[in-house]
Amino acid sequence: MSTRPIPTPALTKKDFVSDQEVRWCPGCGDYAILSQVQKVVPALGIPKEKFVFVSGIGCSSRFPYYMNAYGFHTIHGRAPTIATGIKIANPELSVWVVTGDGDALSIGGNHLIHALRRNMDIKILLFNNRIYGLTKGQYSPTSELGKRTKSTPMGSVDYPLHPLSIALASEATFVARAIDTETKHLAEVIERAARHKGSAFIEIFQNCNIFNDKAFDNFKARDVRANRIVRLEHEKQIRFGADGEKGFRINHCELEVVDVNDGIPESELIVHDEHSRAFVAYMLARMDYPDFPVAIGVLRDVTKPTYEALLDDQVMEARKMRKPDTLQALLESGETWKVG
């Protein structure tokens, strides 16, 4: 008698839609991201029960409730720690962290750094809307200097940080950026992160149409984006402009925008290398409009053993060297003596 494997029905987007009503504001960029994640994960060939979505606090952190998967809506800033615990306990799970600019970079900055540094095999989606939404409109660590908000009527006096610089400096093995409205590109980046073995970090520019509307329009709007966004592709020259006429040179340790129409030879333009650990990725990550176009795509994709794999290896090695103790042996593991 032959045994036929029971065919597993292919998963579809619908399988990951939960029965909970989505409660983000109409027009919020979060909808697009949710939709792309629900589209990407069924195609990964991972059984549904192996997905765990972990979040902290903030608008983005409602995400797990809307995914029909295992989900954990935790506490402010701590999602990477809970995700770390889950992954250590069961490395077979596909563990995702959904977070925001306040959650990940302000209250949870320390945990983000250390989860990335350990190369935990977790996927971190940082929805960056450069504002605190759930607490109704205070500036965040990514808000621009001088931002007028409810808590800063005269403008903020905090300099913002670049999430990608933090990720690169924390030795994340996969670092990328995407935009909520560029859905096709967003899906590609999410899928690559999902297939990456190790810590993957994606900064997603996400529009908060209530408290910080059009925050990214000065470079992502349809009529300007050709000249103000640069899409990174591995082993290809970094080019932008309506006809791809512009590129970069490195001049005195700085990036310089050049135009091939100005007689610059194409051979001088820099080529993107995702596998490089050099400083170019930092320079690309820190490019800001109006001085530079804004880079999206994968900035770094390198591999090294994950934390949970190294820990597993130690467990295996220890087991090879020493059999598990019985309860009796455990009790007698110190110096013992008999009485009577």
Next chain:
Amino acid sequence: MGKTKTRKRPVETPKEIEGVVIRFAGDSGDGMQLTGTQFSSTSAIAGNDISTLPDFPAEIRAPAGSLPGVSAFQLNFSSVDIMTPGDEPDLLVAMNPAALMTNLPDLQPAGRVIINTDAFTAGNLKKAGYTENPLNDGTLGNYQVIELPITSLNAQALESVDLPKKQVSRSKNFWALGLLYWLFDRSLEPTLRWLEGKFAGNPILIEANSTALLAGHAYAEASEIFASSFKVREAAIEPGTYRKIAGNEAIAVGCVAASILAKRPLVYSSYPITPASEILHYLSHYRHMDIRTVQAEDEIAAMGIVIGASFAGKLAVTGTSGPGLALKAEAINLAVMTELPCVIINIQRAGPSTGLPTKTEQSDLLQALYGRNGESPVAVIAPATPAEGFDCAIEAFRIAVRHMIPVMLLSDGYLANGSEPWRLPDVSCLEPIEVRHPSSDDAEEFLPYARDEKTLARPWGIPGTAGLEHRIGGLEKDVLTGNVNYEPKNHQRMTDLRQEKLDRIADFYDPTEVDGEPEGELLVIGWGGTFGAIRTAARRARKEGLSVSHVHLRHLHPLPKDLGDIIGRFKKVLIPELNMGQLSIVLRARYLVDAVGLNKVEGQPFKVREVHAKMDEMLRSK
């Protein structure tokens, strides 16, 4: 004085005594903790009952010779059952002036003091705050003083050992140990064996320390500094296999045992903190038992990792001390809300803030019970002795998984570092810890917040189980589905359920033991590491004819159901605590009893005398 006499003395029978309290005191670098530990082990193996009190500074190396740099180790070893390290030492070993300055006031009147005269230099005397040399000015007039140039006697003995002078000096503690081994008729064998293991691969250090030990011993025998030696017979303790164990070690062994009894791997995540770090160190050696230790980036992360590991189905535990517990409070509350089983070990130290990191206190009780936002019940248990840490660790996991609740294990610095002989339990008497995860077969009716009728525990459904996909979080839950629910009545109901779930833990307790008569004049209620002092004082008072009974609470939350009745059978209640009255607050509120507190926060355990005096005072002032 100081010259080794080679003449062998006639063999003399050692004088028998019931027990002795010794205190070794010296500079942080003098190896006093090691010396004390060795003497303790040797005495335990010789069959004595022992109880120890290490007392060391927070600084790794405070300035040499200074008062804050003094490190001490007190040991009580006896031929009868003892429960404390002793109130006052009978014998003090003072390796330098600072050690003499800080420890002499504790010595018994007419007690014996052995002094390393080599360390009594003008510089050291000044550092210790002596304007006159106490060896000459009558300070020691009421004591039996043995002055020995220990540093130079040790150096003479080690002349043939090829070591730099500084290294030679570092073995002087073993010379002193050898001296005391002769005085108390102890075998050198256990320490010689220990040295061989400790310095395996470094024969020169084995030789140096062994030579020092033997030389100290030979000096005591050959010289006539001691009129005779003493013998402390084996204590009449229960037959069985014994092991000397300190509180932290006992808790760590208990965690591994819980993993075996539950047949589940264990994750221990913590951030280094005094006095809890040894638990992390100990468990890190148990990878072969599938024990995963994770040193987290901070206290909060350690708790987060524990919660994640618990969600994924592992036994999960963290360890910390007061400041760390404060940082973990928010995350502990997440475990309360999501009803995930986990254990939080808190080794209390003197606070507030950084406080006195290496000194003991019991002042985190209210923090453990109530130190979180909202109505947040967690179970709290406390070991009474170092070895009881083993039982409490197992019980903590048993409660956590049976009731799906975080359990706080409250130990303290005194228990953590103090040690006693531990009679190994019969492994067949250790009940398995039952763990159940719903399977895919249960998927049809899986409700993450449906409850067990008896315990009110929710099902522990874990990621990876097909069909059980569900979401949990810190927002208030619907009473069955666990979905977010903001309805007023639902919040009341869930709050009531979480409390009742905690209360039902008490259904599983054994009846509370009352030491002494079940009713009478005075009931003394204690908890945690004050057990030995209270029990000893109560028994002493009863011998004197006073009506004193003692209840020692292991279960602090929920309290045993019979406690109210027990309290009602006594006219007066005394609650000694190493805090300013925290259990008193709880028991006064709960039972409307006019309990009297005996409170002390000096970073030191109670002396038996202090507790006894309070009992005496309460019973004589009718």
